[in-house]
Amino acid sequence: MVVELYLDLLSQPCRSVYIFAKKNNIPFEFKHVELLKGEHLSEEFYKVNLLRKVHALKDGNFTLAESIAILLYLSRKFNTPDHWYPSDVQKRARVDEYLSWQHTIRWRVMWTVLMPLLVGKPFPAERLERAVEDLKSTMKQFEEKFLQDKPFIVGNEISLADLVAIVELMQALGAGWDVFEGRPKLTEWRHRVEEAIGKELFREAHECLCLTLEHKLKSL
Numbered sequence: 001m002v003v004e005l006y007l008d009l010l011s012q013p014c015r016s017v018y019i020f021a022k023k024n025n026i027p028f029e030f031k032h033v034e035l036l037k038g039e040h041l042s043e044e045f046y047k048v049n050l051l052r053k054v055h056a057l058k059d060g061n062f063t064l065a066e067s068i069a070i071l072l073y074l075s076r077k078f079n080t081p082d083h084w085y086p087s088d089v090q091k092r093a094r095v096d097e098y099l100s101w102q103h104t105i106r107w108r109v110m111w112t113v114l115m116p117l118l119v120g121k122p123f124p125a126e127r128l129e130r131a132v133e134d135l136k137s138t139m140k141q142f143e144e145k146f147l148q149d150k151p152f153i154v155g156n157e158i159s160l161a162d163l164v165a166i167v168e169l170m171q172a173l174g175a176g177w178d179v180f181e182g183r184p185k186l187t188e189w190r191h192r193v194e195e196a197i198g199k200e201l202f203r204e205a206h207e208c209l210c211l212t213l214e215h216k217l218k219s220l
């Protein structure tokens, strides 16, 4: 029996798990839970994830919520290449450090970029200005604290930290906020991450996000 992954690729945590599973040839059954149709609120999905959020995993009788826990579970169960979650204690601590901080970006992106789309109308100008400033200073922290002058967050190879970061920043880009613009270091990192994941897989994972958000933007 293969692992079941309950996903909607509109969601950034789902894309990280999807890309990770595909890139590492982990066999899985794709269970589509359509957020925009409210399928995550169904009784059927409740049995898999009582929190009623995607992403969720089912492995036999074992169920698991939270994308970071799921990524770590898959990396251990399928013994994926070391660079994703290095065995070196200090490198691993760097990945953990980023994974513990990543919610900061999540909330900034959510407030600046996604909330107006979800509620269907633009933010009041003053609130938007504050949110944009917050997002900018968070991006600065990302570059200065986590990326620095390294090819990837933990050095020379891609890790779970880069994967979790890129899907979040793509959420902003998909909604029309180019967080890479004017940030050459960040742009180069993005290209390296895309290369390491594989351009085709990267495109495939983000296709539905770009199409849906573009459509929503036009209707605002």
Ligand SMILES: N[C@@H](CCC(=O)N[C@@H](CS)C(=O)NCC(=O)O)C(=O)O
Residues within 6 Å of the ligand: 011, 012, 013, 035, 040, 052, 053, 054, 055, 065, 066, 067, 068
């Ligand atoms: N920390 C959770 C976040 C999960 C989450 O917020 N999922 C969102 C989509 S990105 C969701 O299911 N939202 C539905 C809702 O809140 O009703 C994870 O990383 O898995």
